[in-house]
Amino acid sequence: MLxxxxxxxxAYRRLLAEVRPWLLRYYSRRLPPGSVEDAVQDTMIALHTKRHTYDPARAFGPWLAAIARYKWIDRLRAMKRSAADELPDDLAVGDHESAITSATVLHALLAELKPAQAEAIRLVKLAGLSVDDAATRTGQSPSLIKVNIHRGLARLAKRLAVEPVEGLQDGE
Known part of the structure; x- marks a missing residue:
């Protein structure tokens, strides 16, 4: 520092490089992870602006620790001022019933297919893999993957075929 x-x-660049890891450890034990880097930067700026106040007759460590402590207190005060508001008890929460029901029905329908057909549909249609990637993963040929998808979807369509409801026209 002298x-x-x-x-x-x-020498100043070396000092800053050596101080930074110590500050990171200091703040990581005292602040939430999202605030550590900001506190380190604030302290480095304070170190820079207050470097003329350092007394070479005294130890550097306690002087740095005092600056770090003051910046830590400043950060705690700022966190208190911007504390998150409590969530109201009547906060609306989205209903996931339809998504869960759909996933359950889809799982049950796929269970009715031959395992190779269900796996091909899961990989290509649900997981988004290419036919070649699905073939590599399952050990089937790309042509067989396509056949299993076609036959599986045809079987599902036949299984899901519903009689038209009386009184409703197409498109209603």
Whole structure:
């Protein structure tokens, strides 16, 4: 620090590089992870602006620790001011019943297919894999994957065929 005060730029850069890991450890034990880097930067700026106040007759560590402690307290005060509001008890929560029901029905329908057909449909139609990737994963040929998808979907369509409801026209 004495060399940095005397204007030695390389000594100052070395000082900052050596101080940074200590500050990261100091703040990571005291602040939430999202605030650590900001606190380190605030302290580095304070170190830079207050470097002329360092007394070379005293130890550098306690001087740095005091700055870090003050910046930590400042950060705690700021966190208290911007504390999150409590959520109201009547907060609306989305209903996931239809998604769960759909997933359950889909699982049951796929269970009615031959395993190779169900696996081909899961990989290509649900997981989004290419036919070639699904073939590699299952050990089937790409042609067989396509056949299993076609036959499986045809079987599902036949299984899901519903008689038209009286009184409704197409498109209603």
């Amino acid at each position: 060399a940095a005060q005397a204007g030695n730029g390389s």
